[in-house]
Amino acid sequence: MRSATSVTCRAAALICLFVSPGVVPAAEPEPVRSPVPPDQTMQHFQLHPDCRMELVAAEPDVIDPVAMAFDADGRLWVVEMSDYPNGPAEGQPGQSRIRVLTDDDGDGRYTNPVTFADELLFANGLLHWRDGLLVTADGNVLYLEDTDGDGKADVRETWFAGFKRDNPQLRANHPTLGLDNHIYVASGLRGGDVIAKRPEWATDAKPVSLSGRDFRFDPLTGQYEAVTGVGQFGLTFDDWGNRFVCSNRNPCKQIVLEDRYARQNPAVAVSQVAHDVSPAGEQSRVYAISRTWTTSNLHAGQFTAACGVCNYRGDALPEAFRGNSFTCEPTANLVHRDVLTPSGPTYTSRYGRDEVEFLASRDEWFRPVNLTVGPDGALYLCDMYRAVIEHPQFMPTELKTRPDLELGKDRGRIYRIVRKSAPPARPAPKLADAPSSELVQLLEHSNVWQRELAHRLLLERQDDSVADALVEMVKAGKTPQARIHALSLLEGLGQLSQGTLVAALGDDSPRVVAQAIRLAEGDFFEGDAELASRIRKIAAQTDDEALAFQAVLSMGRFPAAAGDNELLASLAAEGADEEWLRLALEIAAVDAAGVLNAMLSDDHATKAGDSAGYRDLASSLAERVGRTGSEESVGSALEAVAARDRALRENVVAGLGRGLKRRGRTFESIGKSLSNEANEVLASTFEASRKTLTADNAAPSARRHAATILEFAPKDAAEILWSTALEDADQPTLLAVIGVLARRGDAPIGPALLDIYSDETPAVRRGILDAMVANEARAAAVLDAVEAGDIGPFELTQAQQNRLLRHRNAELKKRANQLLARSVDSDRAAVIADYAPSLTMTADPLRGRELFAKNCAQCHKVGDLGVNVAPDISDSRTKTPSQLLQAILDPNRAIDNNYFSYTILDDSGNVHTGIIATETATSVTLKQPEAKTVTILRSEIEELRSNGVSLMPVGFEKAMNHQQIADLISFIKNWRYLDGQVPEEVIGR
Numbered sequence: 001m002r003s004a005t006s007v008t009c010r011a012a013a014l015i016c017l018f019v020s021p022g023v024v025p026a027a028e029p030e031p032v033r034s035p036v037p038p039d040q041t042m043q044h045f046q047l048h049p050d051c052r053m054e055l056v057a058a059e060p061d062v063i064d065p066v067a068m069a070f071d072a073d074g075r076l077w078v079v080e081m082s083d084y085p086n087g088p089a090e091g092q093p094g095q096s097r098i099r100v101l102t103d104d105d106g107d108g109r110y111t112n113p114v115t116f117a118d119e120l121l122f123a124n125g126l127l128h129w130r131d132g133l134l135v136t137a138d139g140n141v142l143y144l145e146d147t148d149g150d151g152k153a154d155v156r157e158t159w160f161a162g163f164k165r166d167n168p169q170l171r172a173n174h175p176t177l178g179l180d181n182h183i184y185v186a187s188g189l190r191g192g193d194v195i196a197k198r199p200e201w202a203t204d205a206k207p208v209s210l211s212g213r214d215f216r217f218d219p220l221t222g223q224y225e226a227v228t229g230v231g232q233f234g235l236t237f238d239d240w241g242n243r244f245v246c247s248n249r250n251p252c253k254q255i256v257l258e259d260r261y262a263r264q265n266p267a268v269a270v271s272q273v274a275h276d277v278s279p280a281g282e283q284s285r286v287y288a289i290s291r292t293w294t295t296s297n298l299h300a301g302q303f304t305a306a307c308g309v310c311n312y313r314g315d316a317l318p319e320a321f322r323g324n325s326f327t328c329e330p331t332a333n334l335v336h337r338d339v340l341t342p343s344g345p346t347y348t349s350r351y352g353r354d355e356v357e358f359l360a361s362r363d364e365w366f367r368p369v370n371l372t373v374g375p376d377g378a379l380y381l382c383d384m385y386r387a388v389i390e391h392p393q394f395m396p397t398e399l400k401t402r403p404d405l406e407l408g409k410d411r412g413r414i415y416r417i418v419r420k421s422a423p424p425a426r427p428a429p430k431l432a433d434a435p436s437s438e439l440v441q442l443l444e445h446s447n448v449w450q451r452e453l454a455h456r457l458l459l460e461r462q463d464d465s466v467a468d469a470l471v472e473m474v475k476a477g478k479t480p481q482a483r484i485h486a487l488s489l490l491e492g493l494g495q496l497s498q499g500t501l502v503a504a505l506g507d508d509s510p511r512v513v514a515q516a517i518r519l520a521e522g523d524f525f526e527g528d529a530e531l532a533s534r535i536r537k538i539a540a541q542t543d544d545e546a547l548a549f550q551a552v553l554s555m556g557r558f559p560a561a562a563g564d565n566e567l568l569a570s571l572a573a574e575g576a577d578e579e580w581l582r583l584a585l586e587i588a589a590v591d592a593a594g595v596l597n598a599m600l601s602d603d604h605a606t607k608a609g610d611s612a613g614y615r616d617l618a619s620s621l622a623e624r625v626g627r628t629g630s631e632e633s634v635g636s637a638l639e640a641v642a643a644r645d646r647a648l649r650e651n652v653v654a655g656l657g658r659g660l661k662r663r664g665r666t667f668e669s670i671g672k673s674l675s676n677e678a679n680e681v682l683a684s685t686f687e688a689s690r691k692t693l694t695a696d697n698a699a700p701s702a703r704r705h706a707a708t709i710l711e712f713a714p715k716d717a718a719e720i721l722w723s724t725a726l727e728d729a730d731q732p733t734l735l736a737v738i739g740v741l742a743r744r745g746d747a748p749i750g751p752a753l754l755d756i757y758s759d760e761t762p763a764v765r766r767g768i769l770d771a772m773v774a775n776e777a778r779a780a781a782v783l784d785a786v787e788a789g790d791i792g793p794f795e796l797t798q799a800q801q802n803r804l805l806r807h808r809n810a811e812l813k814k815r816a817n818q819l820l821a822r823s824v825d826s827d828r829a830a831v832i833a834d835y836a837p838s839l840t841m842t843a844d845p846l847r848g849r850e851l852f853a854k855n856c857a858q859c860h861k862v863g864d865l866g867v868n869v870a871p872d873i874s875d876s877r878t879k880t881p882s883q884l885l886q887a888i889l890d891p892n893r894a895i896d897n898n899y900f901s902y903t904i905l906d907d908s909g910n911v912h913t914g915i916i917a918t919e920t921a922t923s924v925t926l927k928q929p930e931a932k933t934v935t936i937l938r939s940e941i942e943e944l945r946s947n948g949v950s951l952m953p954v955g956f957e958k959a960m961n962h963q964q965i966a967d968l969i970s971f972i973k974n975w976r977y978l979d980g981q982v983p984e985e986v987i988g989r
Contacts, residue, residue, distance in 0.1 A: 031291060034365040034387070038413055044363040046289055047417070048337075048353070050318050054425070056380065056414045057101055057110040063412040065382040067125045067174075070375050072453055074428020076101045076110045077133070078382075079123050082409055084168055085388075087122065094121030096137065098144070100151070108416065108425025117144050117153040122168045124233070127175040127183065129219055130460050134183070136172045139163040139192065141185060158197040160217065160224065162207055164190035172215070174235035177456055178243070179484060179515070181492040182216040186231030186245055196222055213259070214245070220459075220492075228255050228262075228273045233369075234309040238323060239448070239481045240511045241518075244277065246309040249302070251327040251336060252278035254346055256580055257553075264556040265587045267624055275346045275580075278325065278338045285351075288332040289360045293976065298875050305331040305389065308370035311340075313448035314377035316418040324352065326379065330367040330389045334360035335381065344545035344578045359417070365408055374416070375428035377447040383413040436463045440470060443489075444482040455485050459492045467495040474500055480509035487512070491519050498528065505534050510544040517550050521557040532558035540567055545578055552584040565591055569598035573605070577613035585617060592624040593633040596652070600640035605648065615648050619655035626659020631673045634660070638678035646688060650709050653685045657712030668714055686713040693724050704736040711740045718746040735767045742771030742778075750778040754785055759945060761902070761916050761924070769796055773803045779812055786819045793820045828890040831957055835889060838966040839881050845978060848971025851964055858929040862975050869915060869927050876973050884969050889957055902926065905943040906936055 032044050038058035047053050057065075057076065067079040083095035097118035101110035116133070123137035132145030132155065141160040144153035163172035164187075171188040178184050191210035196202050201222030208215075214229030231245025231253075238244070243255040257273040278284065284303040294300050308328040312321055325338045337352035352358050359368070359381075367389045370382040387407035416425065431439070431453060442454035458466060470493075473486035487504055490496040496519060504516035517538070520531045535558070539551035552571065555564070568585050572595075576582045589595040598604060599618050608614035625633050634656055641652045660666060667674075667682055674682075690713075692698050692706035707724070710717045721737050741749045753768045760768065772778040773796075783804070785791040796804070804816035849865070857866030862874045876884070904912045904926065912934050914926030924944065925935040960968065971978075 032362045032364065034363055035385070035408060035411060036363050036365070041361075041363060041366070041413065044361050044366075046357070046360045046362075048358050050420055051417055052420050052422070053359070054108060054416045054418075056108065056416045058413045059385075059411045061101060061111050061113045062099065062414060063410055064384055064386075065370075065412045065414055066123075066384060067370050068372055068380060068382055068414060069126050069128060070372075070428060070449065071128050072432035072434075072457065073430040074103070074375050076103075076414070077116070077126060077128070078414070079126050079135070080412070081122060081124055081168075081384075083122055084384075085405055087168070093119035094123070094138070096120040096123035098123065098126065098133065098135065098153075103425075103427065106425070106427040110414070114151045116146065116151065117156070122165075122171060124168075124171065125173040125175050125185075127177065128456070129183075134159070134175045134219075136163075136175055136185060139165040139171055140197075141172065141175065143198070159201075160194050160215075161197050162192045162194040163187060163210070163215075164192040166190045170232065173233050174231070176235050176237065177219075177452065177459075178216070178237055179241040179455075179488045180518070181218065181220075181459055181488060183219050184227070184235060184243065185215040185217075186233065186235040187214045187229060189230055189232045189247060191230070194224070194226075196224060198222060220462075226259065228257060228259050233307040234327070236309050236311045236325075238311045239313055240484070241515065244309055244311060244325065245274075246306045246327055248305055248307075249284065249299075250276055250278075250280040251284060251303050251306040251329075252276070252309050252325040252338060252349065253280070256346055257583065261553045261556070261584075261587060264553075265590060267592070267628065268583075268587050268620075270583065270587075277340060277347045278327070278336075278349050285355075286329050286332050286334060286336060287355050287357050287360070288334055289357075290333040290362050290364050290366075292332050292364070294331075296875050298872070303327075303329055303336075305329055306336075308368070308382070310371035310373070310379070312373065312379055314373040314379065315446040316377035316422050317379060318419045325349070326358065326371050328368040328371065328381075330369050330384065332360075333362075333364060333366045333368075334358075335368050335371070342546065345549040345580045365411075367408075373447070373449050375447075375449050375453075376416075376418075376426060377449065378422075379417040381415040381417065383415065384408075385411040385413055431457070436461060436466045437469060440466050440473065440486075443473060443485040444478050451481060451485055455489060458489050462493060464493060464495060467493060470495070471497075471500050475503050480507075480512050483507065483509070483512045484515045487515055487519060491522065496522075496524070498525065498531065501525070501531060502534065505531075505538065510542065510547040513538060513542075514547050514550040517547075517554045521554055527559060532561065536561070536564070536567060539571060545575060545581060548575060549578075549581050549584050552581065552588050556588050556590070560590060564588075565594040565598045568595050569601070569604040570607075572599055572614055572617055573607040573611070575613075576608070576617045577611055579613070582613050582617050586620055589621060592621045593629050593637065596621040596625060596637055597640045600637070600644060600648075600652070602643075605644055610647070615651040618648060619651040622652045622655025623659040623662075626656040626665075627662045628659070631670045634670065635674045635678040638681045639675060642677055642681045646685075649681065649685055650689070650705075653682065654709055654712065661712070667712060686710060686717065689713070690717070690720055693720065700730050700733055703733050707733065707736045707740045711743055715746070718744065718748070722749070722752065731761065731764060734764060738764075738767045738771050742774050745775060750775070750781045753778075754781060754790070757785075757791070759943075761944070762946075765795070765946070766797065769800050773800050776807075776809055776812065779804060779807065779809075780815075783812065783815050783819055787815075796820070832886060832889050835885060835957060835962060835965055838962045838969065839885060841963060841966040843963075843966040843970035845967065845970040845974045847964075848967035848969070849975070849978070851960065851968045852971050855959060856968075862972065869929060873972060874975070876975075879973070881969050881973060884972055885965070888965070888968070902944065902946055904936055904941055906940050907942050908940075912936065 036044060038055055045053060062078050064080045064082045065078050066081045069077050071077060078099050078101065080099060081096045088095055097120060098116040099113045100116050101113050103110050121138040123135055125136035127134045132143055135142045135144055140158050143157045143159050145155040146153050147155055165171055170190045172185050173188060174186045176184050187210045191212065193207040193209055194215055195207040196205040208226045210226050212230055213226040214231055216227050217224035229245060232247035234246040236244050245253050254275045254277050256275050262270045282302060285301060286303055294304055306327050306329060310326045312324050312326055323340055325340055327336045329336055334357045337358035338349040339352055340347040340349050365385050365387055367384040367386050368381055369384050372380050374380045385408050388405050436458060439454040439458050442450045445451050470486040470490050474483050477483040477486060490500060501516050501520055505513055507513050517535055520535065525531055535551050535554055539548055539555065542548050568589055572585050596618060622637055625637055637652060637656060641649045657667060671679060689706040689709040693703050707721060710721060718741065721741055724737055750772060753771060757765060757768050772782045786793055801820050805820060807813040807816060852862060853865055859869040860866050860873050861868040901913060902916055912926055914928040916924060917927040917933065918925040923935050923937050925933055927933055
């Protein structure tokens with residue numbers, strides 16, 4: 001007997017989830033029959049026309065590859081995660097292992113695998129260090145070493161432990177050596193409390209919380225800390241030390257602001273530390289050529305499993321590819337490429353090709369998961385080669401136990417991608433025993449693998465004999481990359497002098513100068529007045545926004561100096577519209593009052609002109625002055641802004657008002673301590689806002705802005721605000737006024753808001769409820785209205801309910817828990833109980849499709865059937881059959897405020913019913929069944945009232961018997977197995 005939501009085993013076995021399909025080109029005559037033998041796989045790839053692809057390794061030599069690295073002698077080390085997805089049986093060892101492959105004949109094919117380590121649990125990353133290997137596995141950083149020369153690790157130490165282990169897809173990964181001589185680890189999103197376990201480092205070790213952050217440690221000293229992040233499965237650097245991570249929906253995210261800078265000024269609330277270089281989430285696009293299927297149909301054609309991000313810096317692809325980002329999307333069987341362009345301290349991106357991926361395959365078992373650059377400068381690709389790549393934890397319930405979860409567990413491939421004209425594969429250089437002097441020269445190599453290998457080996461050896469050569473390279477190295485490596489290595493060897501830093505601070509490359517500035521922050525140079533002076537001079541003179549950003553941040557690592565306030569104000573006048581530089585300036589402005597007053601002087605304010613960024617920075621600094629400064633400093637800021645234009649004056653007044661409010665003060669409460677000039681600034685600012693708010697010809701945006709200024713006006717402003725709300729305000733202005741009144745805390749607002757509640761549209765009703773629950777007295781009034789039946793419990797959003805259910809007032813909390821328990825109408829409860837047997841009946845989703853077309857398609861859309869008037873029900877993966885049954889038979893039990901039915905009576909006596917689809921200042925548009933719409937001018941509306949119920953009528957069961965309800969639920973739950981994306985022969989019908 002099948003449940004109403006079951007599908008055939010063949011369908012469950014062959015449908016791959018968590019997939020990101022895109023625009024699918026015309027179908028080929030015969031789909032690919034996976035699995036495809038390694039020697040036939042090439043015919044199914046679509047690769048950039050300027051490149052070629054070669055198979056480097058395949059099963060049985062490699063299986064389930066998820067990470068790889070070439071050692072100093074060119075051997076290929078591979079992490080095989082064969083315990084994915086569910087791990088070994090209880091009591092059994094892990095099934096991950098590290099294998100070493102060699103290319104003995106130099107033909108580019110890696111074979112002869114030797115198992116270096118096995119019985120690892122969920123291993124997913126590796127990095128060579130000294131005579132061993134650092135491996136991320138099961139929430140730990142392990143060190144493995146072969147000390148007896150038999151090719152197998154006989155040393156297995158845990159260096160760090162405590163990374164979260166919630167899911168194999170969400171664990172620490174990608175140990176990577178950065179230019180700062182620290183090893184970085186992506187935390188896997190879930191964080192953890194990480195502590196050193198290596199005996200030499202464990203004494204007095206304390207755990208560090210990685211909540212929302214990644215991890216780094218110094219492999220020479222063992223010092224470790226949380227760093228800005230956070231990455232899921234992927235971590236890469238560019239040539240200049242910028243760090244990039246990725247997560248399922250974020251293919252390339254740059255870490256812009258490191259924690260150490262945010263900590264410099266605890267008074268600054270930093271709202272963002274990273275930047276999506278590539279479009280993310282619903283803004284992203286991928287273009288698959290395979291038959292693909294997303295867990296959520298709402299994510300079709302988007303990134304849903306981005307991983308293995310790599311900033312390509314090799315020399316075997318076309319030169320235009322250097323510095324591009326490559327990201328794997330295993331569920332769509334493709335690798336995506338973005339071209340990055342510097343933009344201040346960050347990057348912008350564009351797709352490598354318009355609606356065509358860098359690499360895509362029609363083979364649905366092709367699962368690219370990781371990328372790296374090899375000794376030859378080629379881009380190497382790990383293909384896990386599985387039927388299913390998604391973890392069962394994220395699957396719909398009906399597919400969690402599908403039988404094909406491990407199909408492909410005995411397979412895996414690694415590919416090499418180069419430009420079409422590249423020479424054949426050549427033997428990798430053997431550099432493990434190369435003289436240190438030779439390694440120094442490799443820092444100028446055009447291929448990043450050579451540079452980074454040389455850097456690591458020199459750091460490991462701690463060979464001071466190369467110090468002079470490195471100093472010479474800092475001064476005369478052929479490339480900025482070489483000069484940066486040399487600088488960093490001198491620091492890592494403890495040989496970096498002030499003289500060398502001073503020379504680097506004069507380099508022609510802004511990127512070299514930026515690296516020198518970062519190194520000047522080190523403890524060895526703490527308080528160095530000459531370096532501090534040079535950094536301030538660079539900040540003042542550079543035209544490079546990224547360098548200015550770094551210089552301003554690093555200024556805070558040195559003691560404040562005379563002239564800093566003027567310098568910061570001058571930089572703000574020139575560059576505050578660049579958001580990251582603006583944030584750096586705010587962090588550097590330790591003396592907020594001093595910098596603000598400097599910004600309000602004639603010279604800087606005139607130079608800034610009509611800069612919105614300048615005004616925003618002034619407002620932020622003013623808020624800090626109001627929050628932490630003296631009344632004298634508040635007055636000083638008001639006096640300084642007196643001669644400025646209205647826009648800047650309003651920003652400063654609003655900022656000061658916010659800051660005062662945060663410490664329980666108002667302009668009125670400190671008015672007597674302010675000078676006449678300061679009070680006049682306040683009076684004139686508020687009067688101008690009053691005039692704008694009440695002016696008939698003022699633009700709506702100007703009225704909304706005026707309302708926000710009046711939040712800090714004297715008490716008599718409440719009447720003006722409220723009269724504006726009740727007269728003819730457009731919806732955005734009405735919402736702005738309601739928000740301002742709520743924040744002001746004016747007593748009469750609660751009853752007044754409840755008086756207009758029933759006549760308002762969904763957005764305004766939400767705004768009213770937000771205002772009501774934000775205040776204890778008004779929250780009590782909401783519960784009174786719920787108890788009286790004037791507001792239904794379902795009309796409050798989940799956030800609003802939670803605020804009441806967790807209220808700090810015990811009595812309110814108790815009442816909320818009593819009143820907001822959504823009771824089920826007794827009649828509906830009986831109907832649901834009567835139809836419960838439908839959930840266990842054998843059901844036919846194709847019959848259900850016919851029923852949906854007849855009874856539901858007028859208001860709902862599933863696949864290509866119907867129209868979306870009511871809520872989108874197509875994404876049914878998280879809905880259980882029981883929930884669907886309740887939604888069908890009791891449509892008013894849990895309805896989104898956006899989908900209440902509204903009735904409009906127009907001035908001609910016509911009655912219109914539907915869901916409000918669009919509102920403007922002059923009209924309201926209702927969406928009605930069958931996608932009909934009607935638009936009515938506000939001037940023609942006699943009455944607009946919420947019906948408090950769903951557009952879907954109660955009593956749906958009268959049109960269907962138990963079997964039909966079972967069939968309908970089966971269609972809603974399983975429609976995606978029938979819509980043509982999954983072919984008929986796969987479904988087995």
